[in-house]
Amino acid sequence: MKCPKLLLIAAGLAIFATVDSLADDVKVIANASVKADTISEDELKLVFLGERISLTDGTHVEPVLMKEGPVDQAFLQKYLGVTEDDLQIYYRTLLFTGRGSMPKVLESDAAVVAYVARTRGAIGYVSAGASAVGVKTLAIGVPGRRLLTRVEPDYPETLKQLNIGGTVRLRISISAKGNVENAVLLGGNPILGESATIAVKQWTYAASRSPTVAEISITFGEH
Secondary structure: OOOHHHHHHHHHHHHHHHHHHHHOOEEEEEOOOOOOOEEEHHHHHHHHOOOOOEOOOOOEOEEEEEOOOHHHHHHHHHHHOOOHHHHHHHHHHHHHHOOOOOOEEEOOHHHHHHHHHHOOOEEEEEEOOOOOOOOEEEEEEOOOOOEEEOOOOOOOHHHHHOOOOEEEEEEEEEOOOOEEEEEEEEEOOHHHHHHHHHHHOOOEEOOOOOOEEEEEEEEEOOO
16 A cells, blocks of 8 residues: 555645646736736736736736636636635735735636626636637736737637637747847647747837846637
8 A cells, every 4th residue: 555645745746737737728817998918927916916906007907816716726826826725814814904805706717707898907817718708818928028019929720710729838038129039838739839939029028138038928719
C-alpha cells in the first residue's frame, strides 16, 4: 500500500495541473464603458482585491466574482494567487475594518456576462468559451507600457467553425522604442498561438527607458 503522504502529494499535484490548464480557458470581460483594451496582471489583482477602484486611464471599475467552481478557482490562482477561502477571509476583513465591501458574486458565465453588459464600469471573468455578446474582452497586458497599436489576430476559419477557441499565453519582448521584437508561445492551442504571434509582433507600445519582457493572454472566441 502506498504511503498516505505520497498519495496526498500526488493528488495535490493533479489538482494543481488541472487548475493550471483551466487558467488558459478564462477570459476577463468588461462593460463597454471601460476605455482600456488591455489590463496588466498587477492592475487586475489590485482591482479584485479592492485596492483600486479605477484603471490607469481613469475609468471607474466594479469587480464581479463568479461562484466557487473551476473557472473561479483558475482565475483566483492565476491572477490573484489566492484560494477561495483566502479571498473570503480577505473580504470579510475589509468589511470588518470598513475599508471595502464584498463584490457581487454571480452563479454562471451567462449571469456574469449579463451583469457586466448592463453595469457601467463592471469587470469580471468567465470561461474562454462563454458567449460574451455585449461586453468587451480585455487582453492581459504589460505593466507600465501603454499599448498604442493593437492588431487583432486572425481566427482560423476551420477552428472557428468547429468552435475551437480558448486563450493563448505569450511571452513578449518589447524594445525600448515600443516594438514587439519577439513572442514565444507559453500555453494554448498552437495554431491559435501562431496567429496570435503574427498579430502581436505588429503591436506597438509607448517608449520606455529600457526593454520589457512580459506575459500576455489573448482569447479566441465570442467577444
